[in-house]
Amino acid sequence: MSSFLHSIRWRIQVWHGVILLVAIGAFCVTAYHFAWDHQMRRLDRELQDSERLLIRTLMDYGQKPGDAPVPPEKLAEALRAHQITLPPAVAAQFTGTTYFTLRDADGSVLLQSDNTPADVRPLPVPTFGFGEDVRSVGNRRESLRASSRGFSSVFGRDITREIADMRRFGLILAASGLGAWVLGLVGGWWLAGRAIKPIATISHTATRIAEGNLDERIDTTGGDSELDQLARVLNQTFARLQASFERERRFSSDASHELRTPVSVLIAETQRILRRERTPAEYHEALQTCQNNAERMRGLIESLLTLSRQEAANNRAAHQPCDLADILRDTVGQLQPLATAHDVQLFADLTDAPLRGDAPALGILFANLIRNAVQHRPATARDGRVDIACRRDGDCIVVTIADNGPGIATEDLPHVFERFYRADKARTGGTGHTGLGLAIAKTIAENHGGTLSVQSQPGKGATFAVNLPVET
Amino acid sequence: MRLLLIEDDPDLQRTLATSLREEGYAVDTASDGVEGVRKALTGTYDTMVLDVMLPRLDGWGVLETIRPAVPTPVLMLTARDTVPDRIKGLDLGADDYLTKPFDIDELLARLRALIRRSAGRASTTHELGDVVIDTAARTVTRAGEEIALTPREYSLFEYLALHRGEVVSRADLYDHLYDEDDDSLSNLLDVHVSNLRKKLGHDLITTRRGHGYSIA
Numbered sequence: 001m002s003s004f005l006h007s008i009r010w011r012i013q014v015w016h017g018v019i020l021l022v023a024i025g026a027f028c029v030t031a032y033h034f035a036w037d038h039q040m041r042r043l044d045r046e047l048q049d050s051e052r053l054l055i056r057t058l059m060d061y062g063q064k065p066g067d068a069p070v071p072p073e074k075l076a077e078a079l080r081a082h083q084i085t086l087p088p089a090v091a092a093q094f095t096g097t098t099y100f101t102l103r104d105a106d107g108s109v110l111l112q113s114d115n116t117p118a119d120v121r122p123l124p125v126p127t128f129g130f131g132e133d134v135r136s137v138g139n140r141r142e143s144l145r146a147s148s149r150g151f152s153s154v155f156g157r158d159i160t161r162e163i164a165d166m167r168r169f170g171l172i173l174a175a176s177g178l179g180a181w182v183l184g185l186v187g188g189w190w191l192a193g194r195a196i197k198p199i200a201t202i203s204h205t206a207t208r209i210a211e212g213n214l215d216e217r218i219d220t221t222g223g224d225s226e227l228d229q230l231a232r233v234l235n236q237t238f239a240r241l242q243a244s245f246e247r248e249r250r251f252s253s254d255a256s257h258e259l260r261t262p263v264s265v266l267i268a269e270t271q272r273i274l275r276r277e278r279t280p281a282e283y284h285e286a287l288q289t290c291q292n293n294a295e296r297m298r299g300l301i302e303s304l305l306t307l308s309r310q311e312a313a314n315n316r317a318a319h320q321p322c323d324l325a326d327i328l329r330d331t332v333g334q335l336q337p338l339a340t341a342h343d344v345q346l347f348a349d350l351t352d353a354p355l356r357g358d359a360p361a362l363g364i365l366f367a368n369l370i371r372n373a374v375q376h377r378p379a380t381a382r383d384g385r386v387d388i389a390c391r392r393d394g395d396c397i398v399v400t401i402a403d404n405g406p407g408i409a410t411e412d413l414p415h416v417f418e419r420f421y422r423a424d425k426a427r428t429g430g431t432g433h434t435g436l437g438l439a440i441a442k443t444i445a446e447n448h449g450g451t452l453s454v455q456s457q458p459g460k461g462a463t464f465a466v467n468l469p470v471e472t
Numbered sequence: 473m474r475l476l477l478i479e480d481d482p483d484l485q486r487t488l489a490t491s492l493r494e495e496g497y498a499v500d501t502a503s504d505g506v507e508g509v510r511k512a513l514t515g516t517y518d519t520m521v522l523d524v525m526l527p528r529l530d531g532w533g534v535l536e537t538i539r540p541a542v543p544t545p546v547l548m549l550t551a552r553d554t555v556p557d558r559i560k561g562l563d564l565g566a567d568d569y570l571t572k573p574f575d576i577d578e579l580l581a582r583l584r585a586l587i588r589r590s591a592g593r594a595s596t597t598h599e600l601g602d603v604v605i606d607t608a609a610r611t612v613t614r615a616g617e618e619i620a621l622t623p624r625e626y627s628l629f630e631y632l633a634l635h636r637g638e639v640v641s642r643a644d645l646y647d648h649l650y651d652e653d654d655d656s657l658s659n660l661l662d663v664h665v666s667n668l669r670k671k672l673g674h675d676l677i678t679t680r681r682g683h684g685y686s687i688a
Contacts, residue, residue, distance in 0.1 A: 260551040260572035261481045269487040271576040272494065289483055 008199075009192045016188040020181055028177040032170050039162055040141065044134050047143040050098055051155045057090045058111075076151040079110040097158040105150025122152040139163055198227045206234065214242040244312070251308050254419055258300050258434070262293040269293075303436040307419070310361060310443040319448075324353035324362065324390050324397055324468070331366045332388060335374065344374045344384035344403075353390050353397040355470045357448050365444040365452075366399065368437040369464050373403035376462075395470055396450075402463040408456040416454060417442045441466075473587055473627060474498040474648045476520045478508035478534065479549065480527055488521070491576055492583075495610070496623035496630075498651040505529025512538045516647035519586050521579075524550040524561065532564050539565035545586040549574070584608060591634040598633050600687055603672050605633050612672070619671050624649070628664050632677065632687045641684035 059069040061084055070078050079102060086094075094100055094113035101112035103122045123131045123146035131146040142156035205218045217238060218231040273286040332348050339346050366388075373386045383404075390399040408416060415421045420435040438452075441464075445452040449469050456462035475497045479485040482503070489499045500515060502508035505526040512520060512534070524531035531548055548561045548569040561569055567589075568582050584607055588596065596608035602615045607630060612619045621629065627649050632640055645661060665685060669677055678686050 257551045261484055263573040264549075265481065265483045265487055267573050268484065268491060268576045268579075272487060272491040275494070289487060293483055 009189075009196045012192040012195075013185070013189055016192070017181075017185055020184040020188070024177045024181050024184075028173045032166075032173055035169055036166055039166060040136075043141045043157065043159060043162065044143065047098070047134075047141065047155045047157060050093055050100070051143060051153070053090060053093060054086075054100060054155075057086065058084070073147075073149060076104065076110065076149060080104065084111060097161075098155070099157065100153065100155045103152045103154075105152075110151075116154075117156075120154050120156065122146060122154050125150055125152060198231070202227070202231055202234065206238075209238055214238070214245060247308065247311050250419070251304060255301070255304050258304075258420060259297055262297045262300070265293045266290055300434050300436075303434040303440065306364065307436055307440045307443060310364075310440060310447060313358070313361070313447060316356075316447075316449070319356040319358055321354060321356055322359040322362070324355065324357075324399060325350040327359055327362050328366055328388060328390060328399065331363055331370060335367060335370050338371065339374050339386070342374050342377060342384065343382070344377060344386055346370070346374075347385060347387045349387070349389040351391055353392060353399075355397055355468060357468070358444075361444045361447065365441045365466065366401070368441045369401045369466070372437055373401055373405065373462070373464070376403070377405045392470075397468050397470060399466040399468070400463055401466075402461060404461040407458040407460050408454065408462050409458055413454065413456060417452070473518045473631065474500070474516065474651065475583070476500050476502065476508070476511055476515060476517045476544075478502045478505070478512075478520065478526065478531070479523045480504055480525070481523075488576075488579075491580075493651075494623070495580055496627040497583075498627075498649055498654065500652045503527075505531070505534045508534050509537045511652075512542050512544070515652070516644075517544045518590070518648055519583055520544050520546045521583070522546050522548050522566070524548060524552060524557070532560060535561070535564040535566060543590075545590045547579070547582055547586060581608070587634070593634065598636070600633060600636070600676060601673075603676060605630060607634075614672055621668070621671065625664050625668055625671075628661075629668055629672070632685060636687050639680050639683045639686045644684065 055072070055075070056069075058075055058079070059072070061070070061078070062082065063069060091113075095115065097115075099113045099116040099120075101116045101120055101122070102110040104110050105125050107122070117140070120142070121137075123133060123144045125131075125146050126148050128148045130148075131144075133144045135142055135144070136159070137156075139158060139160045140156050141159045142154055144152070144154050146152035202218050205216055209216050217235050220228050220231045220235070222228070269286050269289050273283065278286070328348060328350055332346050336346065370386060370388065374384075377384050385404055387402045388399070389402075390397060392398075412421075417438050419439045442452045445466050445468065451467045452464065453467070454462060454464050473496070475492055477485060477489055477492065477499055479488060479501070480503050485501055485503065489501055492499045500511055500517070502511050506528045508522065508526070509529065522531045522534055526534070529537070531550070535546065535548075545567040546565065548566040549572060550557060550561065550569055551572045552558075553571045558569055567586055570579055570582065584596070588594070588607060597604055597606045604613045605611075606613075610626060612621055612626065612629060628645065631645065631648055642661060665677060665679075676687060678688065680686060
C-alpha cells in the first residue's frame with residue numbers, strides 16, 4: 001500500500017462510497033417526497049371536507065325542512081342579503097388551525113372565521129367559469145376557489161406542526177441514511193480487504209520467488225475462483241522459470257566442469273614443453289596433445305549448446321511435415337564412413353513414416369544413437385552390425401537402433417541418458433565422445449512428444465527405441 | 473621422490489606424469505580409483521596426486537579407503553571449486569587441493585611443500601657443511617658455487633638430505649626414487665652415489681655397509 005490512491009482497495013472503497021452515497025441519497029429524497037405528498041394530500045382532503053361541510057350548511061341555512069337547498073349560484077346573493085350565524089357545531093370546525101373566508105367580487109368579506117389570517121389572498125375572479133387552486137402559503141395550506149360571478153372562497157389551515165413533523169422525519173431519514181452509508185463503507189472496506197487478501201499473498205510469494213526463492217509456490221486452495229486460476233497460472237510460470245534457470249545453471253556448471261580437464265591438459269602440456277628446448281618430435285607430440293584437447297573442447301561446447309538449444313526448443317508449432325525414413329537414410333549415409341572405420345556394417349529397414357517434426361533435430365537424434373551404437377564396440381570385435389528400422393505402430397512411429405556390441409551393464413541402464421554419464425568409464429577423453437549424445441537424443445525425442453528407451457543385456461548388444469507420436 | 477598420480481583423463485595423466493618425471497620424481501600412475509587404492513596400499517610413496525572425479529571409485533572414496541593406513545600426503549585435483557567440495561576433501565584426509573585448471577608450477581611447488589612438511593622441515597634450504605641444497609629452486613651449491621646435477625642425482629641427494637641423520641637403506645632409495653616401470657640395475661644407485669661424491673665431496677655421503685647410506 002505505497003500510495004493509497006494507487007491501492008486497489010482504496011479505489012474500490014472510494015467508488016463503493018460514492019455509489020452507496022448516491023443510492024442512499026436518492027432513496028432518502030424519494031422517501032421524503034412521498035411522505036410530504038402524502039401529508040399534503042391528507043391535509044387537502046381535510047380542507048375539502050371542511051369546505052363541503054360549510055357550503056352544505058350555508059345552502060341549508062334558513063330553509064325549511066323539505067325545501068330545496070339554495071343552489072350554489074344563489075349562495076353569494078343569500079350571503080349578501082343576510083347576516084348569517086353558523087351553528088355552533090359548524091363554527092367549532094373553524095376555531096383551531098382551520099379557517100375560511102368567503103369574499104365578494106370586490107374583495108369584501110361575505111363571511112369568514114375569526115381566526116382567518118389578515119394576509120389571506122383569494123384567487124382573482126375569472127372572466128368566466130371557475131378557478132381552483134390548492135397551495136401552500138408560508139406555513140399555511142389553502143384551498144382556493146373563485147367563480148366568474150364574483151364569489152370566491154379560501155379554506156385554509158395552519159400546518160406549522162406538520163412542517164415540523166416533516167422536518168423531524170427528514171432529519172431521521174438523513175441520519176439513518178448516513179448510518180447505513182457508514183455501515184456500508186465499513187462492510188465494503190472489509191469485503192475489499194477480503195477480496196484483496198489473496199492478491200496480497202500472491203504478491204508476497206511472487207516477491208520472495210523473484211528474490212531467488214525459486215522453490216516457493218503460491219498456495220492454491222484448489223478452488224476455481226479467478227484468483228485460484230491466477231495463482232495456478234503464476235505457479236506454472238514460476239515452474240517454467242525455475243526449470244529454465246535450472247537448465248542455465250546446469251549448463252554453465254556442466255560446461256565449466258567438463259572444460260576444466262582439457263584446459264588443464266592444455267596449460268600443463270604447454271607449460272611443460274616451454275620449460276626448455278625440445279626436439280621437434282617432442283614439440284610435435286605436445287602440439288598433437290593440444291590439438292586433441294582443443295577439439296575435445298570444441299566437441300563439448302557444441303554438444304552443450306545443442307543440448308541447451310534442444311531443451312529450450314519445445315515449440316511444436318514450428319514443426320514441419322517430414323519423413324523419418326528420409327531422415328534416417330540421410331543419417332545412415334553420413335555415418336557410413338565412421339561405421340567403416342569401426343568395422344561395423346549398417347543395415348537399414350525403412351518404411352515411409354511421415355510425421356510433423358523438426359527434421360534437423362531428428363537428424364541429430366538418430367545420428368547420436370547410431371554413432372553411439374557404432375562407437376561402443378571393443379576394437380577387437382568382429383562382424384559388428386547396427387540394425388536400423390522404422391515402422392508404424394498404431395498412432396506412433398517406432399524407430400529401433402540395435403547393435404550386437406557388448407551391451408550395457410544393468411547398473412548403468414538407468415543412467416545412460418544422464419548428462420556426462422559414461423558407461424565405459426575408461427574411454428573418457430576419447431575424441432567425439434562427450435557423454436552428452438544420449439541426453440541430447442532423449443531431449444529431442446521428448447520435444448516431439450515421444451520417448452527414448454533402451455533395452456540391453458550384457459553381452460547381447462543394446463537396442464534403443466524411439467517412439468514418436470504421428471500427431472504431435 | 474616417488475609419487476602416485478591417480479588421474480583418469482589419459483592426456484592429463486600423460487602430461488602430468490611427464491612434467492613430474494622431468495622434475496626428477498619417480499611417477500606411478502593409476503587411471504581409476506580402485507587401481508589407485510591398490511597402488512597406494514602396496515607402494516611406498518612420498519606424495520600422491522589424486523583427482524576427484526574418477527571411474528569406479530571417486531577421489532573421496534580413495535581417501536576414505538586408504539586413510540589412516542597410508543599417511544602419505546595427498547594433493548587433490550578437483551574440477552569442483554565449491555567450498556563444501558574442498559572442505560569434504562580436506563576433512564577426508566587430503567593435505568592440499570588444487571582446482572582445475574591449475575598452473576603446473578603451482579602444482580610442483582605445492583608437492584614440494586607437502587614433501588617438506590611430511591619430512592618435518594619448514595625451510596626449503598638445508599646446509600650440509602659447505603653444501604647447500606635449495607629444494608624450492610632445486611639447486612645445489614658448494615661453497616657458493618652451483619653444482620649441476622642430473623635429475624636422478626638431485627633426487628637421490630635431496631632424499632638423503634631430507635632424511636639427514638638417518639640411515640637410508642638401498643631398498644628405501646629404490647622405493648622412493650624409481651617408479652614401478654623402472655628396471656634400472658641396482659648398481660646404478662652406486663653410480664649415482666659415486667657421481668655425487670665426485671661433485672659434492674667424498675665425505676658428504678657415508679656408506680654403512682649392509683645398511684645403506686646416510687648424510688651426517
